[in-house]
Amino acid sequence: MINVGIIGGSGYTAGELIRLLMFHPNAKLDFVYSTTNAGKPLSIAHHDLLGDIEMNFTDEVNPNVNVVFLCLGHGKSISFLKENQFANHTKIIDLGNDFRLTADANFEGKQFIYGLPELNKTSIKNANYIANPGCFATAIQLALLPLASDGLLSEDVHINATTGSTGAGVGLAATSHFSWRNNNFSHYKAFEHQHLGEINQSLNQLQASYNDELIFIPNRGDFPRGIFATLxxxxxxxxxxxxxxxxxxxxxxxxxxxxxxxxxxxxxVQTNKCIISLMKKGNRILITSIIDNLLKGASGQAVQNMNLMFGLDETTGLHLKPSGF
Structure with a gap:
C-alpha cells in the first residue's frame, strides 16, 4: 500500500483528494495536516465525508510517508518544504504553482517535473517530485497540444474560459461570496492570467518556433465546479x-x-475526464475543452500522477461517472 499524507487539508482540492484516496485500492491515508482544524474530524471541513471516514486533522507530519500532496496556497509550498523535511524515499506532488515553470523547477536539489500526463508521461513515471498543472492550464493545453505537436500553431489563439466558484478556493472574498456570484458573470485577469506561463512553456516544448500570442479571457461562472473553454x-x-x-x-x-x-x-463534472470538441468554419478552427477544475484540473490529475509514479495503471481509483441530471 502507498502511505499518503496531505498538507493543507481543509481546502477544496484536499477534500477531493481525501474522497479519491479513501477508496483507492492501493493507497492508505496516513495523515491530513491542518493547523486550523487539528484534532477535529475531517468532516468538519468536508461535510460530504460524514459517515465515510473516521479520521481527524493533525498538526503533526509523518516524514516517512511514501507520497505527500501539498494543497497549500500558491507560493506557500516552498516555505513549507523549507520548514519540514521528508524522507529521501518520499515523493512529493505539489498542487500549487511554486514549481511549474522550468526556472522554478529545481528546489534544494529536488527536480520537479511538470505533471501533465498527456505531455510528460514517461518523465512522470521516473519522477520523485511533481508540479501538478493549474486547472485552466490543463484544459487549454489539452486543447492545443495536438496542434503544437504537428507544428500547426501559426497564429494568435483566442481563448475564452469560464470556471466554477471552487476555483477561487475556500477563503471568502468579495467575488466568491454567494450574494455576489449568484446570477452573476464576470471576467478577471484578462490577458495576464498566471497560467499563461505554463501553457506557453508546454506548447514550446512541442513547437519551439511558436511565439504568437495566447489571448486569454478567464471568466467567473455562476456554478460550483467545472471549466468550459473555447479557443x-x-x-x-x-x-x-x-x-x-x-x-x-x-x-x-x-x-x-x-x-x-x-x-x-x-x-x-465529478470525473477526471477531458472532452475536446472540434469544429471548423472557413479557415478557423473552434476547439472546446471541458474538465472538472477540482479533478482533472487538480486532485484527480494529482492521483493520476501518483499512479504513474508508483507503477500503477494511471486510471486506478479514477473510474468516476458524471451526474447527467
Missing amino acids: YTKSKESLEDLVAKYEAFYADQPFVTVTTTNINMKQV
Whole structure:
C-alpha cells in the first residue's frame, strides 16, 4: 500500500483528494495536516465525508510517508518544504504553482517535473517530485497540444474560459461570496492570467518556433465546479484531418475524448475526464475543452500522477461517472 499524507487539508482540492484516496485500492491515508482544524474530524471541513471516514486533522507530519500532496496556497509550498523535511524515499506532488515553470523547477536539489500526463508521461513515471498543472492550464493545453505537436500553431489563439466558484478556493472574498456570484458573470485577469506561463512553456516544448500570442479571457461562472473553454485560431487543415491528428495524439490517453459533437460541462463534472470538441468554419478552427477544475484540473490529475509514479495503471481509483441530471 502507498502511505499518503496531505498538507493543507481543509481546502477544496484536499477534500477531493481525501474522497479519491479513501477508496483507492492501493493507497492508505496516513495523515491530513491542518493547523486550523487539528484534532477535529475531517468532516468538519468536508461535510460530504460524514459517515465515510473516521479520521481527524493533525498538526503533526509523518516524514516517512511514501507520497505527500501539498494543497497549500500558491507560493506557500516552498516555505513549507523549507520548514519540514521528508524522507529521501518520499515523493512529493505539489498542487500549487511554486514549481511549474522550468526556472522554478529545481528546489534544494529536488527536480520537479511538470505533471501533465498527456505531455510528460514517461518523465512522470521516473519522477520523485511533481508540479501538478493549474486547472485552466490543463484544459487549454489539452486543447492545443495536438496542434503544437504537428507544428500547426501559426497564429494568435483566442481563448475564452469560464470556471466554477471552487476555483477561487475556500477563503471568502468579495467575488466568491454567494450574494455576489449568484446570477452573476464576470471576467478577471484578462490577458495576464498566471497560467499563461505554463501553457506557453508546454506548447514550446512541442513547437519551439511558436511565439504568437495566447489571448486569454478567464471568466467567473455562476456554478460550483467545472471549466468550459473555447479557443479559436486559423488553420488550413480540414476538419477531418484535424480530428485524425487529435485522435492519434490522444490514442493512448485514457482520460481524453475527442468529438465533433456539441459538448456540455455536465459530461465531465465529478470525473477526471477531458472532452475536446472540434469544429471548423472557413479557415478557423473552434476547439472546446471541458474538465472538472477540482479533478482533472487538480486532485484527480494529482492521483493520476501518483499512479504513474508508483507503477500503477494511471486510471486506478479514477473510474468516476458524471451526474447527467
